[in-house]
Amino acid sequence: MWNQLRFAAANFSRSRRFTTVNPGPCIIHKRGADILHDPWFNKDTGFPLTERDRLGLRGLLPPRVISFEQQHDRFLDSYRSLEKNTQCQPDNIVSLAKWRILNRLHDRNETLYYRVLIDNIEEFAPIIYTPTVGLVCQNYSGLFRRPRGMYFSAKDKGEMMSMIYNWPAEKVDMIVLTDGSRILGLGDLGVQGIGIPIGKLDMYVAAAGINPRNILPVMLDVGTNNEKLLEDRLYLGLRQRRLEGEEYLEIVDEFMDAVYARWPKAIVQFEDFQMKWAFETLKRYHKRFCMFNDDIQGTAGVALAGLLGTVRAQGRPLSDFVKQKIVVVGAGSAGLGVLKMAIQAVSKMTGCSELAAKSQFFLIDKDGLITTERNNLDPAAAPFAKNPRDIEGLTEGASILEVVKKVKPHVLLGLSGVGGIFNEEVLKAMRESVSTKPAIFAMSNPTMNAECTASDAFKHAGENIVFASGSPFENVNLGNGKVGHVNQANNMYLFPGIGLGTLLSGAHLITERMLQAASECLASYMMEEDILNGILYPSISCIRDVTAEVGAAVLRAAVEEELAEGQGDVGPKELAQMSKEETVEYVRSNMWFPVYSPLVHEK
Numbered sequence: 001m002w003n004q005l006r007f008a009a010a011n012f013s014r015s016r017r018f019t020t021v022n023p024g025p026c027i028i029h030k031r032g033a034d035i036l037h038d039p040w041f042n043k044d045t046g047f048p049l050t051e052r053d054r055l056g057l058r059g060l061l062p063p064r065v066i067s068f069e070q071q072h073d074r075f076l077d078s079y080r081s082l083e084k085n086t087q088c089q090p091d092n093i094v095s096l097a098k099w100r101i102l103n104r105l106h107d108r109n110e111t112l113y114y115r116v117l118i119d120n121i122e123e124f125a126p127i128i129y130t131p132t133v134g135l136v137c138q139n140y141s142g143l144f145r146r147p148r149g150m151y152f153s154a155k156d157k158g159e160m161m162s163m164i165y166n167w168p169a170e171k172v173d174m175i176v177l178t179d180g181s182r183i184l185g186l187g188d189l190g191v192q193g194i195g196i197p198i199g200k201l202d203m204y205v206a207a208a209g210i211n212p213r214n215i216l217p218v219m220l221d222v223g224t225n226n227e228k229l230l231e232d233r234l235y236l237g238l239r240q241r242r243l244e245g246e247e248y249l250e251i252v253d254e255f256m257d258a259v260y261a262r263w264p265k266a267i268v269q270f271e272d273f274q275m276k277w278a279f280e281t282l283k284r285y286h287k288r289f290c291m292f293n294d295d296i297q298g299t300a301g302v303a304l305a306g307l308l309g310t311v312r313a314q315g316r317p318l319s320d321f322v323k324q325k326i327v328v329v330g331a332g333s334a335g336l337g338v339l340k341m342a343i344q345a346v347s348k349m350t351g352c353s354e355l356a357a358k359s360q361f362f363l364i365d366k367d368g369l370i371t372t373e374r375n376n377l378d379p380a381a382a383p384f385a386k387n388p389r390d391i392e393g394l395t396e397g398a399s400i401l402e403v404v405k406k407v408k409p410h411v412l413l414g415l416s417g418v419g420g421i422f423n424e425e426v427l428k429a430m431r432e433s434v435s436t437k438p439a440i441f442a443m444s445n446p447t448m449n450a451e452c453t454a455s456d457a458f459k460h461a462g463e464n465i466v467f468a469s470g471s472p473f474e475n476v477n478l479g480n481g482k483v484g485h486v487n488q489a490n491n492m493y494l495f496p497g498i499g500l501g502t503l504l505s506g507a508h509l510i511t512e513r514m515l516q517a518a519s520e521c522l523a524s525y526m527m528e529e530d531i532l533n534g535i536l537y538p539s540i541s542c543i544r545d546v547t548a549e550v551g552a553a554v555l556r557a558a559v560e561e562e563l564a565e566g567q568g569d570v571g572p573k574e575l576a577q578m579s580k581e582e583t584v585e586y587v588r589s590n591m592w593f594p595v596y597s598p599l600v601h602e603k
């Protein structure tokens with residue numbers, strides 16, 4: 001499975017997409033101006049004259065009908081003008097202005113919004129997702145215009161079962177839930193963290209074709225410990241400290257019970273919870289509900305695929321993964337998730353115990369190298385703590401620099417949330433790596449929290465490195481026509497496929513085997529030639545194709561585990577009979593694609 005290679009299917013060209021899709025009619029119960037104010041049905045100037053007559057829209061729009069393609073181009077023109085007019089302004093101002101123009105379209109006309117997003121995903125992902133989404137969350141109270149998603153607060157205790165019915169959609173497939181306690185590497189942003197579920201679900205629509213009518217971003221507002229927000233008069237969340245212990249869990253329990261009472265088939269993705277609650281809720285719910293934690297499990301799968309890619313990039317067989325020395329900086333939900341999955345992979349490859357598989361991995365947190373001698377060792381990190389006997393020349397709390405100098409690792413991987421900690425000295429020390437192509441993964445988000453920049457990595461660690469970051473950086477010009485390739489090691493390559501594959505499988509749980517299948521699929525996606533050039537992950541522009549493959553891998557794993565119940569006319573038997581290629585096609589054919597449907601009014 002690991003060394004199976006695949007070509008990315010070619011994307012449809014834009015012009016072809018504009019002419020080939022023939023949507024079925026869509027029943028609507030509204031008329032007139034109400035339709036124009038409903039972003040789901042609104043076509044702006046795109047309503048054909050006959051439809052304007054039928055729906056009571058005549059006279060409510062300028063007379064000329066503009067085609068979908070023209071509307072698309074018109075939006076891009078105004079976006080380009082904005083870029084031109086803001087050229088001399090600070091980056092943050094420009095990014096927020098870009099987010100605003102996209103958000104206004106999202107609020108007005110969802111079909112056009114998602115079409116623009118899908119067709120230009122590489123350009124717009126950094127606006128609706130990391131890094132700009134982080135800035136949006138930081139400024140959320142000031143940016144707030146219209147609500148999106150649902151808010152369940154500590155004050156709603158006892159009410160959630162009825163509140164869930166306030167959501168207007170009959171069907172919800174995919175929920176992304178946060179409590180705002182660890183938003184990217186920006187810390188506790190309280191209710192302002194809602195931007196993350198919104199951005200993740202936009203990626204679900206763009207990458208997995210989940211129908212936007214069936215998504216639900218949710219904020220669980222249990223307070224905030226962010227002093228600045230508590231004092232901010234514009235802050236929109238509960239002005240109280242975070243609930244802790246049982247009080248906290250009772251709120252999450254009530255929310256989960258309410259969700260599954262109304263939508264028993266929904267999938268809940270936990271996102272950006274502080275570590276203790278990320279692990280606790282995963283343990284508490286993974287055998288009861290169809291849920292996963294993206295930061296622990298999605299990130300692990302993407303990182304493992306990248307780590308296996310670095311072995312191939314060295315021209316070595318995948319079995320050499322077991323010999324790679326890997327230093328992980330950051331012992332939080334993400335770092336520990338990566339270590340757990342990587343160690344499981346080594347154990348599986350060698351047939352050795354997980355205990356034996358650990359020897360090549362080193363874990364560092366804010367207090368340095370984690371060993372069994374650590375006072376108050378976090379129980380979650382304990383399984384990965386080094387025995388001092390096994391690390392000659394290193395002691396408890398050794399710095400990143402000391403560890404890199406001593407271990408000379410093949411890979412230095414950061415999930416610390418601390419910008420710049422892979423400093424010049426650390427990066428220069430990576431020149432002594434035992435690998436022919438040392439790998440540096442600066443996976444923390446957003447950009448300013450990356451452990452190092454791409455240009456610093458190539459400048460200080462050398463041109464032969466493989467580089468990946470959580471947020472996008474430009475490729476680095478190394479001179480003489482050479483390019484230092486920047487990979488984006490972000491869980492966005494997996495979570496859409498995990499969600500879609502699970503949904504289509506009809507499984508009621510997401511198992512380790514399904515998550516592993518997702519990672520294996522991503523790991524085997526790239527061609528040898530690309531990998532040897534340091535390209536570990538596919539381009540975001542073919543994210544739908546990646547998601548179709550990942551979704552199919554997840555679905556097939558669910559079938560193998562006899563968890564698949566199917567959905568609609570496609571039951572478990574039909575799923576089990578599909579070949580691999582047919583499964584990919586099945587997943588692809590279930591992706592929603594934005595086109596204007598003829599609207600038919602029904603009273």
Ligand SMILES: NC(=O)C1=CN([C@@H]2O[C@H](COP(=O)(O)OP(=O)(O)OC[C@H]3O[C@@H](n4cnc5c(N)ncnc54)[C@H](O)[C@@H]3O)[C@@H](O)[C@H]2O)C=CC1
Pocket residue numbers: 182183184185186274275294295299302329330331332333334335364365366367368415416417418421443444445446449469470471489490491492
């Ligand atoms: N690229 C991707 O797909 C993903 C990236 N992330 C990023 O990873 C970062 C961490 O996320 P979590 O693990 O959930 O956070 P967390 O708060 O649970 O863990 C952070 C860890 O970093 C350690 N740390 C803090 N300062 C340090 C320092 N100076 N030196 C070494 N270690 C230090 C802490 O001790 C802690 O163990 C965030 O920036 C997040 O955006 C998280 C998930 C996915």
Ligand SMILES: CC(=O)C(=O)O
Pocket residue numbers: 130183184185272294295444445470490491492
């Ligand atoms: C990408 C992501 O999930 C994070 O930075 O938390």
Ligand SMILES: [Mg+2]
Pocket residue numbers: 184271272294295
């Ligand atoms: Mg996250």
